[in-house]
Amino acid sequence: MVSLPQGFPAGAEIPDVVVELGEVFARAGHDLSLVGGPVRDLFLGRQSPDLDFTTDATPDQIIAAVGGWADAHWDIGRAFGTIGIRRGGQTLEVTTYRSEAYDPTSRKPKVQFGESLADDLVRRDFTVNSMALRLPSFELIDPHGGVRDLASGVLRTPATAQESFSDDPLRMMRAARFASQLGLNVAEPVREAMTEMADRLRIVSAERIQAELVKLICGKNPRAGIDVMVETGLAEVVLPEIPALKLTDDEHRRHKDVYQHSLQVMEQAMELETGLEGPVPRPDFVLRFAALMHDIGKPKTRRFEPGGGVSFRHHDVVGAKLTRKRMQALKFDKESTRAVSHLVELHMRFYGYGDQGWTDSAVRRYVTDAGDQLERLHRLTRSDVTTRNRKKSARLAHAYDDLETRISELQEEEELAKIRPHLNGEQIMEILDIPPGPQVGKAYKFLLDHRMENGPLDHDAAVALLKQWADENP
Structure with missing residues (x-):
């Protein structure tokens, strides 16, 4: 782990692999920044489970830059500008500067690559996720006041909330999720936009909505997240x-x-x-x-x-x-x-x-x-x-x-x-000398019901009970 310089919370650290990757991109002549949740979590005093990066490099240039350094890479997210990388036991994702927006009638985002870090950050969901850490210099880029909003416990958007939610309506669910996970109060303009645009959430796939709902329910304060959903009308959709x-x-x-x-x-x-x-x-x-x-x-x-x-x-x-x-x-x-x-x-x-x-x-x-x-x-x-x-x-x-x-x-x-009937199906067929069929199922159910009502019997008593039942139910 590498300690961050003065200006960051005391004890803030990032994995060595983050610094190494920054140096790899610098040697290749490209910008690289740790971005979003991992930067936010540095100020919350917790270790982020994900390591996400943004760069001016194209997907092909990303692959070329990490060649010989990464243990493996995959380009399943190439259409969205994302290349996955594995180094040692760490999984990293590097994405070309981008913005993504939904067509009003489509569930799939249209991807547009951006030209600068500033363009990339302004199109992110919330100010607390619109911070970047330039690598390997450790310069904090926070053009929209994410640190301030974290300290104030407020959830705002970098652009207008209407623009943010038009880019990706699922962000409305994320707002409710962050109320649960991070204890942030949704700013009034954001609430108003959510209320106005709640029905637009219907164009988002059920799988993506489900993933956000699970995170909300598993947060520290799911009541707060559910309240936001109900008060803004998101719950009427979800x-x-x-x-x-x-x-x-x-x-x-x-x-x-x-x-x-x-x-x-x-x-x-x-x-x-x-x-x-x-x-x-x-x-x-x-x-x-x-x-x-x-x-x-x-x-x-x-x-x-x-x-x-x-x-x-x-x-x-x-x-x-x-x-x-x-x-x-x-x-x-x-x-x-x-x-x-x-x-x-x-x-x-x-x-x-x-x-x-x-x-x-x-x-x-x-x-x-x-x-x-x-x-x-x-x-x-x-x-x-x-x-x-x-x-x-x-x-x-x-x-x-x-x-x-x-x-x-x-x-x-x-x-x-481990409750089971006194005798299993094979024993029933052997004792009664009958083939597989409905009668075996009826006998099995009778023995199970008897077991429930009266507790266990030894084998001989169970055999006698089964024969008595068979005599009464030929």
């Missing part, structure tokens, strides 16, 4: 189910709206995430997103009851279907979609346990239905208690403590996570 919650009182009128309740549940779920060695390492997108989405079925299931009450029967099932549909529209992978929608469907399963208790059979089904989401379900269920009634809150917490204790005891006795 997650319309969330602003709809603002119109739905919950059944106890404990909150101004279900929207605020959902944000609180998400924050409480975050507090229950674990370290890297725990079962739910932070930041856990699946848990956080399930907490945010867990009540989205309420608007469609709201019913006004006699006496003025409000009910939301089966909102868990409806919400799971809506969650699955939304995540599919945003092109989430199947596993994440399954996990989040499954948690939404199960989030009400616990309620009633404290009032009437559960049989061992019910506990087994709870664990089996949760499957690989049990640890997340524990945390989601505990987080879904936002009542100000301390006695009720304590009673629910005690009841869930008791449920977890019973689950642990049964797991130790019966290995609940």
Whole structure:
């Protein structure tokens, strides 16, 4: 690591490979600057995961300059002016000065190469990302006050916000993401432009929107990012189910709206995430997103009851279907979609346990239905208690403590996570002397249900039970 000179935060360092690359380009007669997030992160006191550079060299000149120095290079981003480089264990990206803009009817950016660093910086998304560090001289280039805005905690654009968002509408999502990740307040002119242009986000691919949403949810303060999305209208495009919650009182009128309740549940779920060695390492997108989405079925299931009450029967099932549909529209992978929608469907399963208790059979089904989401379900269920009634809150917490204790005891006795019928399919066919077919499936289901209700049996008892069932169901 190389320490930066006076004028940068104390202890600010950059990897040796950054300085080496600057010297390589200088020898080749080209300008090179570290740019964007890595420079911003120097002033935030953190190490950036990415190393991005900008240069006056064309893609062909970049390749020529690093020949013999780089261990490997690839030009998959050549159309956008970007060449990837590997040196040792570091991956670097070098991009020709550029500006990119969207055609109003296209999802793909048009790329125009620029002629100077100043031209490149003015077309970047926000002032905090419009700083550059010239190499190898370490001269800071900050024409738009990025350092000042970082210190003030304000998110502004180098050009007008309308120009910035016309160049790339996804930048509106990035504004909400930076509110979550960096704790920056979106400047009023930027908010106004986002509100005015929110619908333009529809031309951006679902995959790009999804990537920004995941980063937002996994930020330090996702509530701030979601608030920005809802207040500017971005959420109507990306997650319309969330602003709809603002119109739905919950059944106890404990909150101004279900929207605020959902944000609180998400924050409480975050507090229950674990370290890297725990079962739910932070930041856990699946848990956080399930907490945010867990009540989205309420608007469609709201019913006004006699006496003025409000009910939301089966909102868990409806919400799971809506969650699955939304995540599919945003092109989430199947596993994440399954996990989040499954948690939404199960989030009400616990309620009633404290009032009437559960049989061992019910506990087994709870664990089996949760499957690989049990640890997340524990945390989601505990987080879904936002009542100000301390006695009720304590009673629910005690009841869930008791449920977890019973689950642990049964797991130790019966290995609940590996619950299977008393006999497998091959054994069923051998004992009953029947070929593969529907009868085997029926027998399997009978044995599984019996296992759930009554616990494990030894082999001889299981065989006798199967034969009795077969006699009764020829």
